[in-house]
Amino acid sequence: MSETKPATGFKRATALPFSKPTIGDREVDAVTRVLRSGWITAGPETAKFEEELQAYTGAKHALTFTSATSALHLCLSALELKPGDEVITTPITWPATCNAIVLAGGKPVFVDVDEKTRSIDVGAIKRAFTKKTRAVVPVHFAGLAVDNDAIRAAAPGAFLLEDGAHAIGTKLRGKMIGATPDAVAFSFHPIKNVTTAEGGCITTNSDELARKLRLLRWHGVDKDGWKRHHGVGKASYDVEVPGYKANSTDIQSALGRIQLERLEGAIDRRAALAAIYKERLSGIEELELPAFAQGKDRHAWHLFTVLLDPARARMSRDDFMEALRERGIGTGLHFLAAHLLTYYRKTLGHKEGDLPHAERVGDRILSLPLFPDMRDEDVEDVARAIEAVLAK
Numbered sequence: 001m002s003e004t005k006p007a008t009g010f011k012r013a014t015a016l017p018f019s020k021p022t023i024g025d026r027e028v029d030a031v032t033r034v035l036r037s038g039w040i041t042a043g044p045e046t047a048k049f050e051e052e053l054q055a056y057t058g059a060k061h062a063l064t065f066t067s068a069t070s071a072l073h074l075c076l077s078a079l080e081l082k083p084g085d086e087v088i089t090t091p092i093t094w095p096a097t098c099n100a101i102v103l104a105g106g107k108p109v110f111v112d113v114d115e116k117t118r119s120i121d122v123g124a125i126k127r128a129f130t131k132k133t134r135a136v137v138p139v140h141f142a143g144l145a146v147d148n149d150a151i152r153a154a155a156p157g158a159f160l161l162e163d164g165a166h167a168i169g170t171k172l173r174g175k176m177i178g179a180t181p182d183a184v185a186f187s188f189h190p191i192k193n194v195t196t197a198e199g200g201c202i203t204t205n206s207d208e209l210a211r212k213l214r215l216l217r218w219h220g221v222d223k224d225g226w227k228r229h230h231g232v233g234k235a236s237y238d239v240e241v242p243g244y245k246a247n248s249t250d251i252q253s254a255l256g257r258i259q260l261e262r263l264e265g266a267i268d269r270r271a272a273l274a275a276i277y278k279e280r281l282s283g284i285e286e287l288e289l290p291a292f293a294q295g296k297d298r299h300a301w302h303l304f305t306v307l308l309d310p311a312r313a314r315m316s317r318d319d320f321m322e323a324l325r326e327r328g329i330g331t332g333l334h335f336l337a338a339h340l341l342t343y344y345r346k347t348l349g350h351k352e353g354d355l356p357h358a359e360r361v362g363d364r365i366l367s368l369p370l371f372p373d374m375r376d377e378d379v380e381d382v383a384r385a386i387e388a389v390l391a392k
């Protein structure tokens with residue numbers, strides 16, 4: 001650290017959370033309108049939200065779900081995996097991704113990541129690809145695109161389910177993530193770039209997959225509640241497959257529609273904050289900053305993550321997060337390496353050292369505050385708090 005270290009006493013007067021959704025009068029009005037309308041579960045607002053998600057991503061179909069977790073689970077269930085079918089994925093993800101593989105009957109095959117992008121290493125996918133590989137589930141980590149064409153080439157014939165939980169608005173080579181022959185799952189959890197409180201969506205260009213997902217998200221029944229209630233077609237129904245109950249509601253969709261309108265502005269603001277972080281933190285040798293987008297890619301900046309070097313900092317990542325919290329700075333942990341979590345250790349036999357890059361990321365990573373309503377001065381406060389903690 002340089003001699004320009006500030007005094008070690010820095011502490012914010014009011015705590016800065018690591019994330020906060022932007023909820024204004026327009027969101028409140030939209031939700032209130034649905035609440036007063038007499039129809040609050042999936043119906044006309046959800047149909048419009050899905051049309052708008054299609055238009056935004058350029059995909060042929062967009063189907064909303066209760067969460068990205070259920071979207072991932074049902075999409076993998078639609079593949080009708082057989083025992084022994086393998087699904088290659090990244091350990092640097094929320095457990096939703098690998099849990100969905102197991103719950104859909106597949107065997108997760110974790111491969112290592114690139115430390116700079118924290119995303120799956122395409123070369124490692126190629127090495128792990130076998131005759132048993134049915135699907136690959138990469139994560140567009142933090143909102144930075146993985147190269148889906150390179151992944152397809154590394155795993156020919158495998159279904160490519162992109163976990164885009166962080167990536168609504170992410171672009172790869174100038175094109176929005178979402179329009180794909182296979183599928184992308186998005187999340188609308190409150191910390192995400194678009195929120196519906198809880199919610200998610202699958203986009204796909206496949207008519208057949210969209211048809212299966214429509215069945216799986218609503219009991220396996222060939223019509224939805226809105227149509228039945230409003231006498232569209234006959235009242236009777238049939239079950240083609242035993243389905244789940246994973247539809248979202250018009251209350252969520254009304255919120256999501258306003259959020260989607262805000263998205264482009266929100267990404268611009270997140271990118272501006274990320275640029276300030278980069279400038280402000282790049283001299284701090286205890287931290288490794290995240291990768292920025294190259295060429296015509298666009299980072300959606302869901303998260304701004306740094307890796308803490310525990311030897312240089314002379315403290316662990318967890319102690320560093322705690323010390324920042326004591327100074328009024330909230331942080332997040334995205335993510336621990338999933339292959340070392342108890343269930344995956346036990347069932348897959350993983351141990352320390354198996355995926356060294358992922359483990360290095362999982363031991364060192366933390367997410368700094370990043371949300372559109374943050375002020376430039378808040379970034380300065382985060383930087384000062386980091387400097388004060390490291391100066392101790």
Ligand SMILES: Cc1ncc(COP(=O)(O)O)c(C=O)c1O
Nearest residue numbers: 067068069094096165187188189
């Ligand atoms: C990479 C990733 N995948 C999936 C999910 C699950 O999203 P949801 O909370 O909408 O179920 C998350 C949630 O944080 C995530 O970060």
